[in-house]
Amino acid sequence: MGHFDEKHATLLAEPVGPRDHVRGPAQADVTLVEYGDFACPFCRNAYGSVKELLARMPDVRFVFRANPRSHLYAEAEAAAEAAEIAAAQGKFWVFINGVRFEDSLDRLAGALAREGRFAASLHAVFRPGHAVSTERARRQLVTVGPHQIVADLPADEDGDDAGPSPHDLLIAALGSCIAMTVQWSAQKHKLALEHVEVRLTQSRTADGHLFRVSVVLSGDLSDADRAQLQHAAEACPISRTLTHGIAIETRVAVDRSVDEAGRESFPSSDPPPWTSGR
Numbered sequence: 704m705g706h707f708d709e710k711h712a713t714l715l716a717e718p719v720g721p722r723d724h725v726r727g728p729a730q731a732d733v734t735l736v737e738y739g740d741f742a743c744p745f746c747r748n749a750y751g752s753v754k755e756l757l758a759r760m761p762d763v764r765f766v767f768r769a770n771p772r773s774h775l776y777a778e779a780e781a782a783a784e785a786a787e788i789a790a791a792q793g794k795f796w797v798f799i800n801g802v803r804f805e806d807s808l809d810r811l812a813g814a815l816a817r818e819g820r821f822a823a824s825l826h827a828v829f830r831p832g833h834a835v836s837t838e839r840a841r842r843q844l845v846t847v848g849p850h851q852i853v854a855d856l857p858a859d860e861d862g863d864d865a866g867p868s869p870h871d872l873l874i875a876a877l878g879s880c881i882a883m884t885v886q887w888s889a890q891k892h893k894l895a896l897e898h899v900e901v902r903l904t905q906s907r908t909a910d911g912h913l914f915r916v917s918v919v920l921s922g923d924l925s926d927a928d929r930a931q932l933q934h935a936a937e938a939c940p941i942s943r944t945l946t947h948g949i950a951i952e953t954r955v956a957v958d959r960s961v962d963e964a965g966r967e968s969f970p971s972s973d974p975p976p977w978t979s980g981r
Contacts, residue, residue, distance in 0.1 A: 724767050724795045727757070731764035738768050741783060742776035839863060845872075870905065877914060878903050880941035885918065888935035896932065897922040914945070 719725065719734060737753065739746040757765055769786060771779035789795050830848040837844055841862035843854045854869060856862025867875065878901045889896035898921035905914050918936050920929060936942075 719764075719766050724790060725764060726766075727764035728762060729764070731762055733760075733762070734764040734766060736766040736768065738770040740770055740772050740776060740779050741786065742779040743772070839865075842866070874903050874905050874914070877916075877939075877941050877945070880939040881916065881918065881936050884935050884939035885920070885932050888932055889922075892928075892931060894928045894931065895923040896920060896928075899932075901936075 715736060719736065735753075735756075737749070739749070753765070757763060769783040771783040773780045786795060786797065789797055833846040834854070835844045835846075836842075839855075839862075841856045841860070842865055845852050845854050852872075853866035854872060855865040856868050857864045860868075862868070882899050882901045885899050885901075886896065888894075900919040900921075902917040902919070903914060905912065907913070916936070918933070920932060924932070
Protein backbone atom coordinates (compact mmCIF):
# COMPACT_ATOMS: atom_id res chain seq x y z
CA MET A 704 0.00 0.00 0.00
CA GLY A 705 1.40 3.38 -0.97
CA HIS A 706 1.15 6.61 0.96
CA PHE A 707 1.40 10.00 -0.72
CA ASP A 708 3.68 12.48 0.97
CA GLU A 709 4.79 15.58 -0.92
CA LYS A 710 8.00 15.80 1.13
CA HIS A 711 8.90 12.15 0.52
CA ALA A 712 7.36 11.49 -2.87
CA THR A 713 7.95 8.24 -4.76
CA LEU A 714 9.31 9.21 -8.18
CA LEU A 715 8.67 7.42 -11.45
CA ALA A 716 11.77 5.34 -12.08
CA GLU A 717 11.26 4.85 -15.83
CA PRO A 718 10.26 7.98 -17.77
CA VAL A 719 7.45 7.73 -20.29
CA GLY A 720 8.88 6.65 -23.63
CA PRO A 721 7.92 5.46 -27.12
CA ARG A 722 7.21 1.92 -25.90
CA ASP A 723 4.50 3.08 -23.51
CA HIS A 724 0.76 3.00 -24.23
CA VAL A 725 -0.31 6.63 -24.21
CA ARG A 726 -3.56 8.54 -24.65
CA GLY A 727 -3.93 12.29 -24.67
CA PRO A 728 -1.82 15.21 -25.92
CA ALA A 729 1.89 14.47 -26.32
CA GLN A 730 2.87 17.85 -24.86
CA ALA A 731 0.50 17.70 -21.88
CA ASP A 732 1.51 19.52 -18.71
CA VAL A 733 0.17 16.66 -16.58
CA THR A 734 0.81 12.94 -17.16
CA LEU A 735 -0.96 10.20 -15.23
CA VAL A 736 0.76 6.79 -15.20
CA GLU A 737 -1.21 3.78 -14.03
CA TYR A 738 0.32 0.40 -13.24
CA GLY A 739 -2.59 -1.99 -13.57
CA ASP A 740 -3.46 -5.67 -13.62
CA PHE A 741 -6.17 -6.65 -16.10
CA ALA A 742 -7.37 -9.42 -13.75
CA CYS A 743 -7.38 -7.35 -10.56
CA PRO A 744 -10.81 -6.40 -9.13
CA PHE A 745 -9.38 -3.22 -7.60
CA CYS A 746 -8.09 -2.15 -11.02
CA ARG A 747 -11.59 -2.83 -12.32
CA ASN A 748 -13.00 -0.42 -9.76
CA ALA A 749 -10.38 2.17 -10.66
CA TYR A 750 -11.23 1.93 -14.36
CA GLY A 751 -14.48 3.86 -13.99
CA SER A 752 -12.82 6.62 -11.98
CA VAL A 753 -9.97 7.02 -14.46
CA LYS A 754 -12.35 7.03 -17.41
CA GLU A 755 -14.50 9.72 -15.78
CA LEU A 756 -11.44 11.79 -14.85
CA LEU A 757 -10.04 11.73 -18.39
CA ALA A 758 -13.44 12.72 -19.79
CA ARG A 759 -13.44 15.79 -17.52
CA MET A 760 -9.77 16.60 -18.13
CA PRO A 761 -8.96 15.94 -21.82
CA ASP A 762 -5.68 17.87 -21.51
CA VAL A 763 -4.21 15.17 -19.23
CA ARG A 764 -1.94 12.56 -20.82
CA PHE A 765 -2.68 9.03 -19.61
CA VAL A 766 -0.18 6.17 -19.66
CA PHE A 767 -1.04 2.58 -18.82
CA ARG A 768 1.61 0.04 -17.87
CA ALA A 769 0.64 -3.58 -17.33
CA ASN A 770 1.65 -5.04 -13.98
CA PRO A 771 0.37 -8.65 -14.05
CA ARG A 772 0.48 -10.46 -10.73
CA SER A 773 0.12 -14.09 -11.66
CA HIS A 774 0.63 -15.21 -8.07
CA LEU A 775 -2.70 -13.57 -7.25
CA TYR A 776 -4.72 -13.88 -10.46
CA ALA A 777 -4.39 -16.83 -12.83
CA GLU A 778 -5.40 -14.88 -15.95
CA ALA A 779 -3.26 -11.81 -15.25
CA GLU A 780 -0.29 -12.68 -17.45
CA ALA A 781 -2.41 -14.01 -20.34
CA ALA A 782 -4.50 -10.84 -20.34
CA ALA A 783 -1.39 -8.64 -20.34
CA GLU A 784 0.07 -10.62 -23.24
CA ALA A 785 -3.19 -10.28 -25.16
CA ALA A 786 -3.11 -6.53 -24.64
CA GLU A 787 0.44 -6.35 -25.97
CA ILE A 788 -0.58 -8.35 -29.04
CA ALA A 789 -3.37 -5.83 -29.58
CA ALA A 790 -0.83 -3.01 -29.14
CA ALA A 791 1.37 -4.50 -31.87
CA GLN A 792 -1.63 -4.09 -34.20
CA GLY A 793 -2.25 -0.53 -33.08
CA LYS A 794 -5.32 -1.58 -31.06
CA PHE A 795 -4.21 -1.36 -27.44
CA TRP A 796 -7.01 1.07 -26.48
CA VAL A 797 -8.68 -2.05 -26.79
CA PHE A 798 -10.54 -1.82 -29.90
CA ILE A 799 -11.24 -5.50 -30.50
CA ASN A 800 -11.74 -6.26 -34.20
CA GLY A 801 -12.71 -2.64 -34.79
CA VAL A 802 -15.16 -2.38 -31.86
CA ARG A 803 -14.16 -0.26 -28.89
CA PHE A 804 -13.90 -2.19 -25.62
CA GLU A 805 -15.70 -0.22 -22.93
CA ASP A 806 -15.96 -2.84 -20.19
CA SER A 807 -13.88 -3.18 -17.04
CA LEU A 808 -10.26 -4.21 -17.58
CA ASP A 809 -10.63 -7.54 -15.80
CA ARG A 810 -13.01 -8.63 -18.55
CA LEU A 811 -10.53 -7.98 -21.35
CA ALA A 812 -9.26 -11.57 -21.50
CA GLY A 813 -12.81 -12.92 -21.75
CA ALA A 814 -13.71 -10.45 -24.49
CA LEU A 815 -10.63 -11.42 -26.50
CA ALA A 816 -11.42 -15.11 -26.02
CA ARG A 817 -14.98 -14.59 -27.29
CA GLU A 818 -13.69 -12.79 -30.37
CA GLY A 819 -11.20 -15.59 -30.91
CA ARG A 820 -13.93 -18.21 -30.81
CA PHE A 821 -16.03 -16.17 -33.23
CA ALA A 822 -13.09 -15.79 -35.60
CA ALA A 823 -12.44 -19.53 -35.44
CA SER A 824 -16.06 -20.20 -36.42
CA LEU A 825 -15.52 -18.17 -39.60
CA HIS A 826 -12.84 -20.67 -40.63
CA ALA A 827 -14.94 -23.75 -39.92
CA VAL A 828 -14.65 -26.43 -42.57
CA PHE A 829 -17.96 -27.30 -44.21
CA ARG A 830 -18.27 -30.37 -46.37
CA PRO A 831 -19.10 -29.57 -50.00
CA GLY A 832 -22.42 -30.58 -51.50
CA HIS A 833 -23.09 -32.08 -54.92
CA ALA A 834 -26.49 -32.28 -56.65
CA VAL A 835 -26.86 -34.23 -59.90
CA SER A 836 -29.95 -34.57 -62.04
CA THR A 837 -31.47 -37.99 -62.74
CA GLU A 838 -33.74 -39.40 -65.42
CA ARG A 839 -36.68 -37.79 -63.65
CA ALA A 840 -36.89 -34.04 -64.17
CA ARG A 841 -37.69 -33.16 -60.54
CA ARG A 842 -35.54 -35.81 -58.87
CA GLN A 843 -31.97 -34.94 -57.85
CA LEU A 844 -29.25 -37.01 -56.23
CA VAL A 845 -27.66 -34.98 -53.44
CA THR A 846 -24.28 -35.96 -51.99
CA VAL A 847 -22.73 -34.35 -48.90
CA GLY A 848 -19.54 -35.97 -47.66
CA PRO A 849 -20.18 -39.74 -47.52
CA HIS A 850 -23.98 -39.33 -47.39
CA GLN A 851 -26.47 -39.46 -50.26
CA ILE A 852 -30.13 -38.50 -50.36
CA VAL A 853 -32.72 -38.13 -53.08
CA ALA A 854 -34.44 -34.76 -53.33
CA ASP A 855 -37.79 -34.60 -55.13
CA LEU A 856 -41.07 -32.68 -55.22
CA PRO A 857 -44.58 -33.82 -54.21
CA ALA A 858 -46.89 -35.19 -56.88
CA ASP A 859 -48.94 -31.99 -57.01
CA GLU A 860 -45.76 -30.12 -57.94
CA ASP A 861 -44.89 -32.42 -60.86
CA GLY A 862 -42.70 -34.73 -58.79
CA ASP A 863 -42.84 -38.30 -57.51
CA ASP A 864 -42.23 -37.49 -53.82
CA ALA A 865 -39.31 -39.96 -53.81
CA GLY A 866 -37.54 -37.85 -51.21
CA PRO A 867 -37.75 -34.52 -49.35
CA SER A 868 -38.04 -31.33 -51.35
CA PRO A 869 -35.42 -28.54 -51.08
CA HIS A 870 -37.69 -26.71 -48.61
CA ASP A 871 -38.09 -29.94 -46.65
CA LEU A 872 -34.31 -30.26 -46.44
CA LEU A 873 -34.07 -26.67 -45.25
CA ILE A 874 -36.57 -27.15 -42.43
CA ALA A 875 -34.89 -30.44 -41.48
CA ALA A 876 -31.53 -28.65 -41.24
CA LEU A 877 -33.01 -25.94 -39.03
CA GLY A 878 -34.79 -28.42 -36.74
CA SER A 879 -31.79 -30.70 -36.26
CA CYS A 880 -29.50 -27.73 -35.64
CA ILE A 881 -31.81 -26.30 -32.96
CA ALA A 882 -32.08 -29.66 -31.21
CA MET A 883 -28.30 -30.18 -31.27
CA THR A 884 -27.59 -26.65 -30.00
CA VAL A 885 -30.07 -27.02 -27.13
CA GLN A 886 -28.52 -30.34 -26.09
CA TRP A 887 -25.01 -28.89 -26.34
CA SER A 888 -26.01 -25.95 -24.12
CA ALA A 889 -27.57 -28.30 -21.56
CA GLN A 890 -24.38 -30.36 -21.39
CA LYS A 891 -22.18 -27.28 -21.14
CA HIS A 892 -24.19 -25.77 -18.28
CA LYS A 893 -24.92 -29.17 -16.65
CA LEU A 894 -28.69 -28.80 -16.93
CA ALA A 895 -31.04 -31.74 -16.27
CA LEU A 896 -32.37 -31.94 -19.83
CA GLU A 897 -33.69 -35.41 -20.62
CA HIS A 898 -35.29 -34.91 -24.02
CA VAL A 899 -35.85 -32.19 -26.60
CA GLU A 900 -38.41 -32.14 -29.40
CA VAL A 901 -38.48 -29.47 -32.10
CA ARG A 902 -41.53 -28.93 -34.29
CA LEU A 903 -41.38 -26.63 -37.29
CA THR A 904 -43.60 -25.23 -40.02
CA GLN A 905 -42.81 -22.79 -42.79
CA SER A 906 -44.86 -20.50 -44.97
CA ARG A 907 -44.56 -17.53 -47.28
CA THR A 908 -45.80 -14.19 -46.01
CA ALA A 909 -45.92 -10.67 -47.36
CA ASP A 910 -42.69 -9.97 -45.42
CA GLY A 911 -40.85 -13.05 -46.66
CA HIS A 912 -40.34 -16.66 -45.64
CA LEU A 913 -41.52 -17.47 -42.11
CA PHE A 914 -40.43 -20.40 -39.93
CA ARG A 915 -42.48 -21.20 -36.83
CA VAL A 916 -40.56 -23.20 -34.23
CA SER A 917 -41.87 -24.95 -31.12
CA VAL A 918 -39.33 -26.47 -28.73
CA VAL A 919 -40.56 -28.95 -26.10
CA LEU A 920 -38.12 -29.63 -23.24
CA SER A 921 -38.31 -32.54 -20.81
CA GLY A 922 -36.43 -32.66 -17.53
CA ASP A 923 -36.16 -31.14 -14.08
CA LEU A 924 -35.53 -27.60 -15.33
CA SER A 925 -35.94 -24.30 -13.52
CA ASP A 926 -37.23 -21.12 -15.16
CA ALA A 927 -33.63 -19.96 -15.51
CA ASP A 928 -32.67 -23.27 -17.14
CA ARG A 929 -35.49 -22.96 -19.67
CA ALA A 930 -34.49 -19.38 -20.45
CA GLN A 931 -30.92 -20.54 -21.03
CA LEU A 932 -32.03 -23.27 -23.42
CA GLN A 933 -34.42 -20.94 -25.25
CA HIS A 934 -31.52 -18.58 -25.84
CA ALA A 935 -29.50 -21.50 -27.19
CA ALA A 936 -32.35 -22.49 -29.52
CA GLU A 937 -32.54 -18.97 -30.93
CA ALA A 938 -28.77 -18.86 -31.45
CA CYS A 939 -28.30 -22.08 -33.41
CA PRO A 940 -25.88 -21.59 -36.35
CA ILE A 941 -28.46 -22.41 -39.05
CA SER A 942 -30.95 -19.97 -37.51
CA ARG A 943 -28.32 -17.23 -37.39
CA THR A 944 -27.39 -17.94 -41.00
CA LEU A 945 -31.01 -17.64 -42.13
CA THR A 946 -31.65 -14.41 -40.22
CA HIS A 947 -28.42 -12.68 -41.25
CA GLY A 948 -27.00 -11.76 -44.61
CA ILE A 949 -26.41 -14.68 -46.97
CA ALA A 950 -24.09 -14.28 -49.94
CA ILE A 951 -24.33 -16.75 -52.84
CA GLU A 952 -21.71 -16.76 -55.56
CA THR A 953 -22.79 -18.76 -58.61
CA ARG A 954 -20.64 -19.81 -61.55
CA VAL A 955 -22.08 -21.67 -64.52
CA ALA A 956 -19.92 -23.84 -66.76
CA VAL A 957 -20.87 -25.71 -69.92
CA ASP A 958 -19.84 -29.36 -70.21
CA ARG A 959 -18.47 -29.82 -73.73
CA SER A 960 -17.49 -33.45 -74.12
CA VAL A 961 -14.89 -34.23 -76.74
CA ASP A 962 -16.35 -36.65 -79.28
CA GLU A 963 -13.19 -37.53 -81.12
CA ALA A 964 -10.03 -38.83 -79.45
CA GLY A 965 -7.16 -36.38 -79.79
CA ARG A 966 -9.42 -33.44 -80.66
CA GLU A 967 -8.22 -30.26 -78.96
CA SER A 968 -10.30 -27.27 -77.95
CA PHE A 969 -7.19 -25.09 -77.60
CA PRO A 970 -4.30 -24.18 -79.93
CA SER A 971 -1.86 -27.05 -80.17
CA SER A 972 1.02 -24.64 -79.80
CA ASP A 973 -0.24 -23.42 -76.42
CA PRO A 974 -1.46 -26.40 -74.34
CA PRO A 975 -2.94 -25.77 -70.92
CA PRO A 976 -0.63 -26.22 -67.87
CA TRP A 977 -2.04 -29.53 -66.70
CA THR A 978 -0.99 -31.28 -69.95
CA SER A 979 2.65 -30.36 -69.49
CA GLY A 980 2.91 -30.97 -65.78
CA ARG A 981 3.27 -27.27 -64.91
